[in-house]
Amino acid sequence: MTPEIVLDLYGEALYLVVVLVAVIVLPSLLVGLIIAxxxxxxxxxxxxxxxxxxxxxxxxxxxxxxxWILTKLLDHFGNIFTNIPLFLG
Incomplete structure (x- = not known):
């Protein structure tokens, strides 16, 4: 497994986490702003x-x-698991 592949996987996972957290947190922030x-x-x-x-x-x-969150997570991990032979060489 090359460093480029590891960094690419890390970047995809980090982006996925940011998107999923934003979907959950942004409505709460908007409600908090309205109430404030x-x-x-x-x-x-x-x-x-x-x-x-x-x-x-x-x-x-x-x-x-x-x-939708579950689908995104399952797609990401499914992609990782199906590409394991490609990652190893």
Missing amino acids: TFQAATQINEQTLSFLPRLLVTLLTIMWAGP
């Missing part, structure tokens, strides 16, 4: 007010995007 704006406008300084909506949005996002 609401809190700033109404001068409500309750720290726990944003926790439950962000938690629910994160769980709903995982439920909604879960099959």
Whole structure:
């Protein structure tokens, strides 16, 4: 296995992780921003007010995007396992 192949696999895996995490985290960040704006406008300084909506949005996002995430992970690992003979030489 050459260093180029290892770096290519590492780059693909890192990109996949970034995309999958972004799909889960971005909706939660948007909800947090909306709630923070609401809190700033109404001068409500309750720290726990944003926790439950962000938690629910994160769980709903995982439920909604879960099959797509699983498909992406299985495709990536399937590609790795089918190309093992090519990687070894």
